[in-house]
Amino acid sequence: MSRSVTAADPVAELALTGDLARPARLRVPDLLAWPQHQARVSFECATSGTRHHRFTGPLLHDVLHDARPGFDPARRKDRLRFLIALSGADGHHVLLSWAEIDPDFGQAPVLLAVSIDDTPLDRAGPQLVLPQDRCGARHISGINAIHLDGRYTSRT
DSSP, X not given: OOOOOOTTSOOOEEEEEESBSSOEEEEHHHHTTSOOEEEEEEEEETTTEEEEEEEEEOBHHHHHHHTOBOOOTTSTXXXXXXXXXXXXXXXXXXXXXXXXXXXXXXXXXXXXXXEXXXXXXXXXXXXXXXXXXXXGGGOOSSEEEEEEEOOOOOOO
């Protein structure tokens, strides 16, 4: 059963952690400080068909870049070893690589959406939006944690 959100409901917050000089706790209103981008997205859902939405929010790259990732400037292409783990309040998780969102590499316009179809996500929390995905499986609602990890090394 769904219920309407009231002013007494807590505002969702996400923890920005990991190999960052400036980790943070952010709410949807905080995400409005970055330039806002819009994306019209159509994705196929196996259970309910094609969905069409309009999302607005900052680029994930901009938010993480401002948190100052611990890239080592002495190591060539150091940023390519960084992984981004995102978690939603509903238990869904997704893993991205820094190279996917970096303007020098994949430059995927991944959003931390603050609204969907002009409806603010203040109480639900930001939504991860990958406009380039055909399937909506990586569109995670209620993002409550983003962890940047640069300790990844390949195993031999």
